Amino acid sequence: MTQxxxxxxxxxxxxxxxxxxxxxxxxxxxxxxxKAIAWTHSEVQVKWVDRDGAMRTAWVPAAAVRRISRDDSAWHDPYDDYGFYYPGGTPGSAPGGGPDAAK
Incomplete structure (x- = not known):
């Protein structure tokens, strides 16, 4: 892994x-x-939190990266725009959706 x-x-x-x-x-x-924070034709710059809680970034060959849904990720970015990931609102989603949004 190189940075x-x-x-x-x-x-x-x-x-x-x-x-x-x-x-x-x-x-x-x-x-x-x-999360993929940047990419070229052949590499993806990935941001994640390591086992010690430190934020890391690294350029990774594109062949070693695949897109997943937010729900399938073991880590969730606390700064997410929930509406982007859940445009129709989903139970448990934060601002802008879900059954508790009007409460």
Whole structure:
């Protein structure tokens, strides 16, 4: 696992604030759930929280990363825009949805 800038060809793309997709990435022998914060054609910059609670980022080969749903992730970003992940509202979702939104 290396940290730094992307070495892949092409421009770096970033998702809008609070709308970064959840991913599962293979880092050596370990797998992590996190968010894709940037990507090129060949690499994805993944952000996740490690076992000690520290925020980490690393550029990972795109072949070692797959998109997952927020619900399938072992980690949930506390700054999520819940409406983006649950546009129709889902039980248990935060602001803007779910059966408790009007309470």
């Amino acid at each position: 730094g800038s992307a070495a892949g060809p092409g421009p770096v793309t970033r998702a809008p604030y609070c709308r970064k997709p959840y991913v599962r990435a293979r880092l050596g022998r370990d797998g992590v759930d996190g």
